[in-house]
Amino acid sequence: MSGDNxxxxxxxxxxxxxxxxxxxxxRPGDRVGAPVRERQVPAVERAIAILRLLARSxxxxxxxxxxxxxxxxxxxxxxxxxxxxxxxxAGFDPETKRYRxxxxxxxxxxxxxGRSSFSRLVQPALDRIAKRHAVTAxxxxxxxxxHGTVVAMSHAAQPFHIHVGVGSRFPALVSVTGRxxxxxxxxxxxxxxxxxxxxxxxxxxxxxxxxxxxEEARRTGYAVDAGNYICGxxxxxxPVMDRGRVGHVIVGIGLTxxxxxxxxxxxxxxxxxxxxxxxxxxxxx
Numbered sequence: 001m002s003g004d005n006x007x008x009x010x011x012x013x014x015x016x017x018x019x020x021x022x023x024x025x026x027r028p029g030d031r032v033g034a035p036v037r038e039r040q041v042p043a044v045e046r047a048i049a050i051l052r053l054l055a056r057s058x059x060x061x062x063x064x065x066x067x068x069x070x071x072x073x074x075x076x077x078x079x080x081x082x083x084x085x086x087x088x089x090a091g092f093d094p095e096t097k098r099y100r101x102x103x104x105x106x107x108x109x110x111x112x113x114g115r116s117s118f119s120r121l122v123q124p125a126l127d128r129i130a131k132r133h134a135v136t137a138x139x140x141x142x143x144x145x146x147h148g149t150v151v152a153m154s155h156a157a158q159p160f161h162i163h164v165g166v167g168s169r170f171p172a173l174v175s176v177t178g179r180x181x182x183x184x185x186x187x188x189x190x191x192x193x194x195x196x197x198x199x200x201x202x203x204x205x206x207x208x209x210x211x212x213x214x215e216e217a218r219r220t221g222y223a224v225d226a227g228n229y230i231c232g233x234x235x236x237x238x239p240v241m242d243r244g245r246v247g248h249v250i251v252g253i254g255l256t257x258x259x260x261x262x263x264x265x266x267x268x269x270x271x272x273x274x275x276x277x278x279x280x281x282x283x284x285x
Contacts, residue, residue, distance in 0.1 A: 046072060047080050051101065052169075054090060060098035118240075118248060119152040121281060125250070125274040126154035133267045135254040136162045140177050140237075142246050145187055145195045148172045151248070162233065162253045174199050176237030177249045179223035182214040184239045185246045202231045222268035222275075227256050234259040236268050238275035242282050250275045 049070050054061065061069075067077040081099055084090035088104035119139070126137040138153040150168045172181055173195045182192050196207060205213070205228050217223035222238040229235060234256040240248040252267045259267065 043080065046070070046076070047084060050077070050080060050084065051089060051105070054099060054101045055105075057100075060093060060096065060100040062096075062098050066099070118278070118282070122152050122240075122248070122250065122274075122278055123154065125277070126152055129250075129252055129267070129270055129274060130154040130156045132270065133252060133254070133263070134258070135252040135267065136164060138164055138166075138251050138253070139240075140249045140251060142172055142177060142181060142249060144185075145172050145181065145191060148174075148177045148249070162255075164253065171195070171199055174201075175225040175229040176217075176223040176235045176251060179210070179214050179217045179225070180237055180239040180249050181246050182211075183218040183223065184241065186244070201228050203228050220268065221272040224264060224268065226264075232256050234264060236264060236271055238268065238271040240275045240282070241279040247282070248275075248278070250278070 050066060053066060053069055063074055063078050063081065066072070066081070067074040070077070081090060081092070085092045085099070085102070088102050089108075091100050091102035092098075093100075118141070122139045126139060129135070130137040134156040136153070136155040138150050140148040141151045142148050147169055148171075150164055150166050153164060153166050155163065170177075172178060173192070178196070178199065181187065182196075193207065196210065213223065222236060225235040227233060232255060233253060235251060235253050236259070237249045237251040239246045240250060242248070250271050252271055254267075
């Protein structure tokens with residue numbers, strides 16, 4: 001918890017939104033349920049893994065540290081880093097011999113967000129929900145069972161708020177996003193179960209209990225995570241359908257102590273109404 005101008009900000013643990021990488025930059029759950037590619041491009045995948053690692057790191061990293069973390073050959077890692085530096089996606093400090101993200105990333109991010117019609121469409125609804133329910137509201141773009149990315153965010157004018165930054169990326173089956181995907185996404189249950197076991201929770205639910213919550217989400221139209229993903233935090237979310245699939249999830253996040261059953265249900269109904277409105281607007285576009 002940190003203060004800024006006498007205002008508090010409660011941030012979820014970094015690991016919650018940035019799962020550890022594995023060999024060659026793979027991430028748990030990233031390819032579960034994704035379309036099978038006929039041909040992979042290792043250099044591109046490694047470059048992306050390096051950028052994600054630099055984004056997660058609180059301090060610049062050297063070649064050896066990056067290569068070790070991602071399971072890369074150091075010489076290969078160095079060649080990729082040199083290209084990223086030349087393209088201004090990564091910066092290099094000649095004194096410390098370490099790398100960090102550079103400003104080129106920002107221009108790409110601004111271009112994506114500036115062209116995202118959904119982010120513009122959903123922002124008024126997020127602002128309304130955040131103010132009405134005194135929660136942090138965000139919209140998550142979903143890519144099958146692979147991952148979710150926060151594309152828009154609003155928080156209430158409260159002494160303390162939960163902050164989830166735009167651009168945060170995490171496994172799709174985590175928290176309410178996962179319950180919505182499982183309930184409305186028409187995925188094979190075997191793939192869902194495999195992805196479920198890859199999710200890291202602070203208070204893990206059993207698969208049986210989680211599946212019961214998926215069925216409840218299907219019945220009510222919105223999903224609830226009451227402290228499973230992050231202890232003390234309740235998350236409520238409703239799916240935005242796009243051409244028969246879950247394209248986004250609109251989410252409200254608050255302290256469990258504040259979001260008791262009746263208030264949680266009101267938030268869920270408002271999220272569902274906003275998600276339904278967004279689904280209809282996407283259908284007309």
